[in-house]
Amino acid sequence: xxxxxxxxxxxxxxxxxxxxxxxxxxxxxxxxxxxxxxxxxxxxxxxxxxxxxxxxxxxxxxxxxxxxxxxxxxxxxxxxxxxxxxxxxxxxxxxxxxxxxxxxxxxxxxxxxxxxxxxxxxxxxxxxxxxxxxxxxxxxxxxxxxxxxxxxxxxxxxxxxxxxxxxxxxxxxxxxxxxxxxxxxxxxxxxxxxxx
Numbered sequence: 001x002x003x004x005x006x007x008x009x010x011x012x013x014x015x016x017x018x019x020x021x022x023x024x025x026x027x028x029x030x031x032x033x034x035x036x037x038x039x040x041x042x043x044x045x046x047x048x049x050x051x052x053x054x055x056x057x058x059x060x061x062x063x064x065x066x067x068x069x070x071x072x073x074x075x076x077x078x079x080x081x082x083x084x085x086x087x088x089x090x091x092x093x094x095x096x097x098x099x100x101x102x103x104x105x106x107x108x109x110x111x112x113x114x115x116x117x118x119x120x121x122x123x124x125x126x127x128x129x130x131x132x133x134x135x136x137x138x139x140x141x142x143x144x145x146x147x148x149x150x151x152x153x154x155x156x157x158x159x160x161x162x163x164x165x166x167x168x169x170x171x172x173x174x175x176x177x178x179x180x181x182x183x184x185x186x187x188x189x190x191x192x193x194x195x196x
Contacts, residue, residue, distance in 0.1 A: 001033050001036065002033070002036050002037050002040045002185075002186060003033055003034075003037045003051045003052075003186070004051070004186040004187055004188040005037065005041060005046075005050050005051065005106050005107060005185060005186065005187050005188070006049070006050055006051065006052050006107055006187070006188050006190075007107055007108075007109075007176050007177055007179070007187050007188060007189045007190060008107055008108045008156070008158075008173050008176045008177050009173070009174075009176070009177025009189075009190040009191055010052070010107075010177075010188070010190040011190070012049050012052050012053070012054055013049050013050070013107060013151070013154070013156060014154045015049065015054040015154050016054075016152075016153060016154050017047075017048065017049055017053075017054045017055050017056045017057075017151075017152040017153070017154070018054060018055055018056065019055075019056050019088045020055045020056065020057065020087065020088065022130050024055070027128075028128070030048075030053075030057075031057075031059065031085055031128055033051075034046050034048070034051065034057075034059045035059055035061075037051060037185075038059060038061070038106075039061075040185055040186075041106050041185035042185075043106045044060065044061060044062050044064055044065065044144055045058060045059065045060040045061075045062070045144050045147060045148040046058060046059055046106065046148075047148045047151030047152055048151075048152070049151050049152060049154075050106060050107050050151060052188070055152075056087065056088045056089065056152045057085075057086070057087050057088075057152070058085075058086050058089075058148040058149070058151065058152065059084070059085050059086070060082065060083070060084055060086070060144050060145065060148060061082070061083040062079045062082045062083075062140060062141055062144050063079060063080055063081065063082060063083060065079045065140050065144075066079040066080040068140075071139070071140065072139070074139075075138075075139040075140055075141075078137070078138070078139070078140075078141050079140055079141060082141055084127070085127055085128040086123075086125040086126075086127075086145070086148070086149075087125060087126040087127070087128070087130070088125065088126050089123055089124065089125035089126075089145075089149060089152070090123065090124050090125070091121055091122070091123050091145075091146070091149055092122040092123065092124055092134070093120075093121065093122040094117075094118040094120070094121050094146070095118060095119070095120045095121075096118050096119030096120040096138070097118075097119055098116040098117060098118055098119075099116060099117070099119060100114040100115065100116045101114065101115065101117070101140075101143055102114050102115075103115045103143075103147060103157045104157075105147070105156065105157055106185070107156070108156065108157075108158060108173070108176060109176065109181055109183045109187075110172070110176075110181060110183075111158065111169060111172060111173070111176075113157070113158070113161055113165060113169075115147075115157050115160050115161070116160070117142070117143050117146050117147075118142070118146070119138055119139065119142065120136065120137070120138045120142060121136065121137050121138075121142045121145060121146060122134065122135070122136045123135060123136075123137070123145060123149075158173065174191075176189075177189060177190050177191040178191045178192055179191075179192035
């Protein structure tokens with residue numbers, strides 16, 4: 001089932017998300033719904049806070065990036081089959097040079113900005129079967145994970161922009177929270193006027 005994506009301005013996007021266990025109600029159904037919601041919005045990642053749940057869970061399918069001719073062969077290979085569920089993840093290390101890349105977010109439609117992030121990460125997480133993994137990622141894969149991980153920490157990519165950029169985006173972000181924007185997927189707007 002496709003769920004509405006929570007828009008910028010909703011308090012759930014600012015909460016530190018909580019760990020979950022195997023007893024979390026209807027977890028498999030939730031994960032299926034998150035995949036369907038993400039694909040329906042043409043996203044490559046979706047975190048639980050973006051559908052209104054302050055839990056440490058996100059899904060990523062970065063395979064669309066594998067077609068990008070500008071990426072290295074190694075990056076394209078890593079991204080080709082990179083589809084993963086992350087439960088209760090912990091980034092153990094972020095290393096390497098920071099590099100800028102143009103990011104967007106399903107909760108902040110029509111806003112894209114360059115964000116600098118570390119090149120390498122080491123992350124420990126549980127998969128959908130609650131099997132523990134510790135893996136290292138680099139490049140685009142690391143970046144997509146860092147973006148989704150920020151969501152469960154209550155951080156948005158716009159928080160990483162300069163004060164000037166934030167000021168320039170203020171009106172646009174306000175309009176997004178009020179629902180004064182056209183999107184081709186279901187959204188829930190925190191400051192939208194009721195009954196219009």
